[in-house]
Amino acid sequence: MTWAEFWALIATLGGEATEADCHRLAKRLSRRSLPDITAFAEHHAEALYRLDQEQFGSLPVVGMTTETGAPFPQSGDSFLYARCAVVAAGREAWESALSDPAESAQYTSLDYDGERLLYIPDEVYELATGKEWHRTTRYCYESFSNKDGWPHLRT
Numbered sequence: 001m002t003w004a005e006f007w008a009l010i011a012t013l014g015g016e017a018t019e020a021d022c023h024r025l026a027k028r029l030s031r032r033s034l035p036d037i038t039a040f041a042e043h044h045a046e047a048l049y050r051l052d053q054e055q056f057g058s059l060p061v062v063g064m065t066t067e068t069g070a071p072f073p074q075s076g077d078s079f080l081y082a083r084c085a086v087v088a089a090g091r092e093a094w095e096s097a098l099s100d101p102a103e104s105a106q107y108t109s110l111d112y113d114g115e116r117l118l119y120i121p122d123e124v125y126e127l128a129t130g131k132e133w134h135r136t137t138r139y140c141y142e143s144f145s146n147k148d149g150w151p152h153l154r155t
Helices: 003-009 017-030 034-051 076-089 090-100 099-110 114-131
Strands: 060-065 072-074
Touching: 003 017, 003 034, 003 090, 017 034, 017 114, 034 076, 034 114, 060 099, 076 090, 076 099, 076 114, 090 099, 090 114
Parallel strands: none
Antiparallel strands: 060 072
C-alpha cells in the first residue's frame, strides 16, 4: 500500500473519526489483502509518530484554562487523540501540522476526538481474519515516543 492509497482510505472518513465513519473504513479495508491491512497499520502508526513533536504537544487545549486562568496543557492521551484527529482530517491537514504545528491547534479542542482512529487496524484485522491482532508496528505512536520530536527528552 502506498501513502497515496493510505490517504485515499483516510479520506473516506470525511475529515472526522466518528464511530460510523471509522467502522465503514474498517469494513472497506477488511476486504483487502492481509499485506494491505498490515501496510495500513504501518502507515497509520508512522503518521501518528511523525506528529509526535514538542511544537504540537506543547500547544494548550483550545477553550480550556486552569483554575488560575493559565492555558490548560494537553495530557499524553489528549495529545495522542489530537494527533489522531489531524490524521483523520486528511493528508492536507497532516502535512500542514508537520510544517507548522501551530496551524493545527484547533485539533487540541475537545470538539475534535480522534481516539476512534486508533482502533481501526485492530478492528480491520479481526474483521478480515476473525482473530485478535497482537501486533507491533515499526513506529510507536504513543505520546512522547518520537525522540527526534522531543529533543529535551533524549537520554
